[in-house]
Amino acid sequence: MVNRKRLLATFLQLVQIDSPSFREREVADFVQNVLAELSLHVFEDQAARRINGQAGNLYARWPGTGAGPAILFCVHLDTVEPGRRVKPQVREGVVYGGGRTVLGADDKAGIAAVIEALRVIRERDLSTPPVELVFTVAEEQGLIGAKHLEAGLITAGYGFVLDSDGPPGKIIIRAPSQDRIVATVWGQAAHAGINPEAGINAIQAAARGIAGLRLGRIDEETTANIGVIQGGVATNIVPERVTVEGETRSLDDGKRAALTAEIRRLFTEGVESAGGRVEFEVEQLYPSFRLAPEDPVVQIAVRAAARVGLEPRLGQSGGGSDANILNALGVPTANLSCGMQKVHTTEEFIVIEDLVKSTELVLEIIKGV
Numbered sequence: 354m355v356n357r358k359r360l361l362a363t364f365l366q367l368v369q370i371d372s373p374s375f376r377e378r379e380v381a382d383f384v385q386n387v388l389a390e391l392s393l394h395v396f397e398d399q400a401a402r403r404i405n406g407q408a409g410n411l412y413a414r415w416p417g418t419g420a421g422p423a424i425l426f427c428v429h430l431d432t433v434e435p436g437r438r439v440k441p442q443v444r445e446g447v448v449y450g451g452g453r454t455v456l457g458a459d460d461k462a463g464i465a466a467v468i469e470a471l472r473v474i475r476e477r478d479l480s481t482p483p484v485e486l487v488f489t490v491a492e493e494q495g496l497i498g499a500k501h502l503e504a505g506l507i508t509a510g511y512g513f514v515l516d517s518d519g520p521p522g523k524i525i526i527r528a529p530s531q532d533r534i535v536a537t538v539w540g541q542a543a544h545a546g547i548n549p550e551a552g553i554n555a556i557q558a559a560a561r562g563i564a565g566l567r568l569g570r571i572d573e574e575t576t577a578n579i580g581v582i583q584g585g586v587a588t589n590i591v592p593e594r595v596t597v598e599g600e601t602r603s604l605d606d607g608k609r610a611a612l613t614a615e616i617r618r619l620f621t622e623g624v625e626s627a628g629g630r631v632e633f634e635v636e637q638l639y640p641s642f643r644l645a646p647e648d649p650v651v652q653i654a655v656r657a658a659a660r661v662g663l664e665p666r667l668g669q670s671g672g673g674s675d676a677n678i679l680n681a682l683g684v685p686t687a688n689l690s691c692g693m694q695k696v697h698t699t700e701e702f703i704v705i706e707d708l709v710k711s712t713e714l715v716l717e718i719i720k721g722v
C-alpha cells in the first residue's frame with residue numbers, strides 16, 4: 354500500500370531543508386503544508402517564544418473513523434550539525450548524506466514515514482482510530498521542545514516515537530534519566546614564577562576531584578562521564594578557575610541520584626584537599642521510563658511488526674528521546690527504530706527498504722489498534 358516513490362521523494366525533500374535546532378521554521382512550514390493538503394488542522398504552540406527558536410511544536414489530529422483511544426506518533430523536526438545544505442545521494446537502494454554533512458534521517462525518516470502513512474490512509478479511505486501527531490523542535494538539544502509541550506492537547510492512550518536507530522522492528526521500552534553536572538573549581542591566581550606561594554592551582558584541585566570519581570559504566574543500567582574541562586589562561590599564571598562538565602545516567606532514577614550525589618561529595622573532597630573551592634550545579638535533563646513487555650503499547654507494536662514481516666526486538670536505550678517526556682506526561686510511549694543508521698555522523702545513511710518497512714509498521718500500528 355505504501356507508495357515507495359512518493360515516500361522516497363518526500364524523504365529527499367525533507368533532508369534538503371536546513372533544520373538545525375532552534376531553526377526549524379522552514380521544515381515546520383513544509384510539514385504544515387503537507388498536513389493542510391490532507392485537510393488536517395495544525396496547531397503550533399508557544400515553544401518558539403519560550404525557547405527562543407523559530408518554530409514551536411506542531412500538533413495535528415486525524416479524526417479517524419473507528420472507535421478507540423487516539424494513538425499518538427511523535428517525531429522531531431530538528432537535525433544535528435553539520436546538517437546544512439545536505440546533498441543526498443542514492444546508491445544501490447541506500448541514501449547517504451553526501452559526505453560533508455549528516456543525512457538527517459534522524460529524524461526525517463520518522464517524519465516521512467508518518468506523512469506517507471497518512472497519505473495512504475486518506476487515499477484508501479481506511480477505517481482507523483483517531484491519530485494524534487506531534488512534531489517537536491530542539492529535540493537534539495536535550496528534548497527542549499518536548500519539555501514545552503502543552504500536555505492538555507494530547508489525549509492519546511498510547512504513543513510511539515519514531516526516533517531510534519537501526520532497521521525497523523526494534524522497540525525501545527526502557528531509557529535512562531540523565532543529570533547534567535557543571536562544577537566550577539576556584540583556586541587563587543598568582544604569578545607562577547615570582548609568587549607561586551600565594552596561588553592555589555585550580556587545575557590541580559580539579560584533577561584531584563576528578564581522580565577519585567567512578568566513571569564509565571557503573572553497572573548494566575548506570576553510567577557516568579566527565580566530558581569537558583576548561584580553564585587556565587597562561588603557563589605563567591597559577592590558574593584561578595576551571596569548569597568541569599559531566600553527566601550521570603541510569604535506567605533507575607534512584608541509582609542516578611545516588612551517583613550524582615557521590616560525584617558531588619568525592620569531587621568536592623578532592624578539590625578541597627588541594628585548597629580549592631567548588632560551585633556544583635546539577636540539572637536533571639529528563640526522567641527515565643520503563644514499559645513492561647506485556648504493556649498494551651508494547652504489544653501493539655510487537656503485533657504490528659510481526660504482521661509486516663519484521664522480527665520485533667524489545668530493547669533499552671542508553672539515551673533519552675521524546676518518549677521519556679511523553680511517558681512522564683502519562684502517555685505510555687515506546688520508541689521505535691525507523692531505519693536511520695550511523696546517526697550524528699557524516700556517514701549517516703538509510704536503506705530505502707527500511708524506510709518503506711518503517712512506514713508499513715506505522716500504518717499497521719494505526720490499522721491494528
Ligand SMILES: [Zn+2]
Binds near residue numbers: 429459460492516
Ligand atoms: Zn533523533
